[in-house]
Amino acid sequence: MDRQTRTNQNSTEKKSPKGERSFFPKKVNGWMVAFLVLLGIVLGSGTVIIQRIFEPREVLTTNSAKLVERDGNPVVNITSTKKQVNELMAFYLQEYKEKSGLDYTFTLENQALLNGEFKILGMPVNFYLYFDPYVMENGNVQLKAKSLSIGTLGVPIKEVMKVVKRSYKLPSWVEVKPSEGTVLIRLDQFRMQNGLFIKAEKIDLVDDEIKASLYLPASKEK
Structure with missing residues (x-):
């Protein structure tokens, strides 16, 4: 294979069909995707739990005592x-x-x-x-x-x-x-x-x- 052929082949591998360079891998790691999804669920659930912990369960009313006249x-x-x-x-x-x-x-x-x-x-x-x-x-x-x-x-x-x-x-x-x-x-x-x-x-x-x-x-x- 001559130098010109190798050059054309390398150029074809590095560019997308539109002539733009691709930043995405050909194969996606399924375990990594699952981990990221699970992490998002855990963090989201933690936020909800904290909010529910501090959320009042009922409307609070205050029975004020009678005012004192000095x-x-x-x-x-x-x-x-x-x-x-x-x-x-x-x-x-x-x-x-x-x-x-x-x-x-x-x-x-x-x-x-x-x-x-x-x-x-x-x-x-x-x-x-x-x-x-x-x-x-x-x-x-x-x-x-x-x-x-x-x-x-x-x-x-x-x-x-x-x-x-x-x-x-x-x-x-x-x-x-x-x-x-x-x-x-x-x-x-x-x-x-x-x-x-x-x-x-x-x-x-x-x-x-x-x-x-x-x-x-x-x-x-x-």
């Missing part, structure tokens, strides 16, 4: 520290944790921190949800979610807050609002056993200064 000027002004407030919250939330059967903590550090866990496919997943607290004009406290630590899972904050609202037993005067990324502590719905009411005045976690005022009830019960 009368006149405060009778007692309280200045506290984060350590003292943490001890108080741990004692108060113990009953609610026992009712829900879930272990969680809410503490004040340089930010407010909610630490708890939920289960994905039967496996416990621990999370740390950080909030910035703000005192509102009416004396209530709003916690604005800022960041979330949940291992390597890329779960949005609002989805974790949906789990908290759905699963955790919380006082009736604590409103979790996943769509807004906030928790509202309705002190205007909270009443102490001795009849006194409380109003937040200042929360400064950096300088460790927390102030509140106690009010008498508007009228004494007979």
